[in-house]
Amino acid sequence: MKVPFLDLVAHHASIREQVDAAIAEVIDSGAFAGGPFVARFEDEFAAYCGRGAAIGVGSGTEALWLTLLALGVGPGDEVVTVPSTFLATVEAISFCGARPVFVDIEERTYTLDPDQLERAISPRTKVIIPVHLFGQMADMDPILQIAARHDLRVVEDACQAHGARYHGKRAGTLGIAGCFSFYPGKNLGAFGEAGAVVTNDAALEAKIKELRDHGQVRKYFHSSIGWNARMDGIQGAVLSIKLARLDAANAMRRAHAELYDELLSGLDSILTPVAMPFNEHIYHAYAIRVPDRDRILRELADRGISCAIHYPIPVHLQEAYRALGLNAGAFPVSEQCANEFLSLPMFPELTEEQIGCVANELKACAGKMNACAV
Numbered sequence: 001m002k003v004p005f006l007d008l009v010a011h012h013a014s015i016r017e018q019v020d021a022a023i024a025e026v027i028d029s030g031a032f033a034g035g036p037f038v039a040r041f042e043d044e045f046a047a048y049c050g051r052g053a054a055i056g057v058g059s060g061t062e063a064l065w066l067t068l069l070a071l072g073v074g075p076g077d078e079v080v081t082v083p084s085t086f087l088a089t090v091e092a093i094s095f096c097g098a099r100p101v102f103v104d105i106e107e108r109t110y111t112l113d114p115d116q117l118e119r120a121i122s123p124r125t126k127v128i129i130p131v132h133l134f135g136q137m138a139d140m141d142p143i144l145q146i147a148a149r150h151d152l153r154v155v156e157d158a159c160q161a162h163g164a165r166y167h168g169k170r171a172g173t174l175g176i177a178g179c180f181s182f183y184p185g186k187n188l189g190a191f192g193e194a195g196a197v198v199t200n201d202a203a204l205e206a207k208i209k210e211l212r213d214h215g216q217v218r219k220y221f222h223s224s225i226g227w228n229a230r231m232d233g234i235q236g237a238v239l240s241i242k243l244a245r246l247d248a249a250n251a252m253r254r255a256h257a258e259l260y261d262e263l264l265s266g267l268d269s270i271l272t273p274v275a276m277p278f279n280e281h282i283y284h285a286y287a288i289r290v291p292d293r294d295r296i297l298r299e300l301a302d303r304g305i306s307c308a309i310h311y312p313i314p315v316h317l318q319e320a321y322r323a324l325g326l327n328a329g330a331f332p333v334s335e336q337c338a339n340e341f342l343s344l345p346m347f348p349e350l351t352e353e354q355i356g357c358v359a360n361e362l363k364a365c366a367g368k369m370n371a372c373a374v
């Protein structure tokens, strides 16, 4: 049996007619860049998250970048984040001219380790960016306490955590801003590139709106140097339809994760994900840890099971960040995880039969493995 890593065709089958009609409406109205379809989605997404405003932008990367710019992050500043993330989190820091400073992740949740946070803070630190990796929120209470003690802003990278909760509160609502990606493969995915920032801070909202539109305060009156980072009308229209189904889709992912947990339990060589009891994990990825990961990935591919690695090289060891002068051993948990992470197929339309097949094939490979270090 073939099991794809992700099946967007299956994901969109049930909404195809509705989406076709919505796109036709955008075409007929001519509202392609920003406009009423984006504004409607912004209102809906802000309400979904429980924030005062959502600002639609062109991608999750732009959401992070413009938020940092709007907070005044620039050359000479430091921004603290984790090395176990998609590069975009750190690129956004670099594109402000600021310096990224890393904190390792927790051994079992794979999110920023609050116990190591304070050490990374210096007089130059302006912002902390916890990353809600794989759909589970970072341990925000201690992070927010430390941030408050040092008068720092917290910006959540919620690009993998649409609808996740921490002590009942939605991702993106605990920091001054939450940044989301609507890249097609995310839990809430557009039909192209898109992103958004959610915030309750009216000044921050106004500044990000200005920056995403060439620094314009009204047409052709530019009060600052901004960028073109608007969301497309078609993406706004599609996202409105998909947002209405997000909770149901996340519930299906959670059920799939439960089944994977059950089928893979009791195997010494496989570490399954841990969801903290105060977290509602929405499983953007179901990432296990296995020794000899690259061989397992290949063997599963040979058996028709497509997996992925998020991410094979932690950011501090990427060639792009060689100038930071950080070597192997600097962030041991992130480094070990990068060698062991294996993301199994995960999307709402996955069937029980497919999950059973993935688990069986994985077990067939597991016999040949040594136990994980943890």
Ligand SMILES: *Cc1c(COP(=O)(O)O)cnc(C)c1O
Residues within 6 Å of the ligand: 059, 060, 061, 062, 085, 086, 088, 089, 131, 157, 159, 160, 180, 181, 182, 183, 194, 195
């Ligand atoms: C996807 C992602 C981003 C970037 O979002 P884009 O929409 O692709 O620009 C940033 N951070 C994390 C953790 C992501 O997963």
